[in-house]
Amino acid sequence: MNIANKTVLITGANRGIGRALVDEALRRGAKTVYAGTRSGALQNTDPRVTPLTLDVTDLAQIQRGVDEVGTLDVLINNAGIAIYDDLSNLDVIEQHLAVNFLGMLKMTRAFLPLLRRGLVDDDSSRPESNFAFYLEESALVTLGVCYERVPRFGGGAYHSILRRLEEFSSEPLRSALKVHEKRATMVLDLEERVAAVVKKLKERGLVSPYLRSFVVARINPLRWIKDEPPPLEEVLKTMRERTMKFNVEKIKPQDLAGAAGPPDEI
Numbered sequence: 601m602n603i604a605n606k607t608v609l610i611t612g613a614n615r616g617i618g619r620a621l622v623d624e625a626l627r628r629g630a631k632t633v634y635a636g637t638r639s640g641a642l643q644n645t646d647p648r649v650t651p652l653t654l655d656v657t658d659l660a661q662i663q664r665g666v667d668e669v670g671t672l673d674v675l676i677n678n679a680g681i682a683i684y685d686d687l688s689n690l691d692v693i694e695q696h697l698a699v700n701f702l703g704m705l706k707m708t709r710a711f712l713p714l715l716r717r718g719l720v721d722d723d724s725s726r727p728e729s730n731f732a733f734y735l736e737e738s739a740l741v742t743l744g745v746c747y748e749r750v751p752r753f754g755g756g757a758y759h760s761i762l763r764r765l766e767e768f769s770s771e772p773l774r775s776a777l778k779v780h781e782k783r784a785t786m787v788l789d790l791e792e793r794v795a796a797v798v799k800k801l802k803e804r805g806l807v808s809p810y811l812r813s814f815v816v817a818r819i820n821p822l823r824w825i826k827d828e829p830p831p832l833e834e835v836l837k838t839m840r841e842r843t844m845k846f847n848v849e850k851i852k853p854q855d856l857a858g859a860a861g862p863p864d865e866i
């Protein structure tokens with residue numbers, strides 16, 4: 601990963617791996633390294649290093665960090681604890697969750713807008729495919745936009761469809777993002793219609809935690825396509841039409857027996 605001229609924030613930077621990460625980021629030419637520590641103190645005099653008082657369990661300190669940092673390219677959630685103790689002790693488990701899980705979640709949620717801005721403002725003329733390392737899968741960008749708009753969205757049911765039909769584009773990231781946003785609108789529109797079908801199935805007394813996955817699997821045309829599939833937009837349109845024709849009266853409890861999770865891998 602190339603972090604030359606980038607702005608990096610590392611939590612738990614006063615010792616151990618965090619401290620080594622600060623040194624490595626500087627060695628690789630980072631422009632600014634924000635070093636988060638609980639005490640605010642740091643033994644590093646490099647002018648590119650800015651110490652931040654940052655306990656990752658403290659939302660007020662996190663927010664102050666967001667205000668101070670302004671723009672960010674890389675966030676390293678390094679801070680963590682590993683108390684080897686009696687794991688029947690709930691206090692110890694809660695401490696681990698507070699730092700290692702919730703701390704990381706709070707940091708990521710708070711700094712996400714800065715990371716997004718850093719990516720889009722600075723680098724958006726580069727092809728989306730150049731970002732494959734960060735973004736992992738093209739489908740995850742579309743799902744990410746869905747989650748951003750509707751935090752309670754359940755993307756699992758649609759992931760295999762998007763994954764089969766989306767790939768990283770050679771268009772600039774700026775334009776590729778617009779395409780993902782358009783697709784996300786279509787997915788969310790479809791999801792609304794799927795939710796309406798699920799509601800009707802429930803009203804008929806059908807109960808299963810997998811009703812949504814069942815409906816999505818039923819309307820998914822890719823199940824029958826072995827050759828080159830149509831473009832995603834076309835598939836989503838077909839699925840949307842199928843939700844409107846979905847006859848809930850025909851579904852029997854035994855039809856649900858095989859539906860135990862998101863649609864099978866395609």
Ligand SMILES: NC(=O)c1ccc[n+]([C@@H]2O[C@H](COP(=O)([O-])OP(=O)(O)OC[C@H]3O[C@@H](n4cnc5c(N)ncnc54)[C@H](OP(=O)(O)O)[C@@H]3O)[C@@H](O)[C@H]2O)c1
Binds near residue numbers: 611613638654680681
């Ligand atoms: N070393 C390993 O073999 C290993 C293996 C697997 C995973 N890890 C994980 O990798 C990370 C770094 O490991 P390490 O060996 O460098 O650990 P370490 O020497 O124990 O350092 C942990 C760092 O996290 C900071 N920290 C703890 N709670 C915090 C909080 N609430 N807010 C902000 N900072 C907090 C500590 O700050 P204070 O100095 O103020 O306590 C310290 O800087 C940890 O998350 C660890 O669990 C390490």
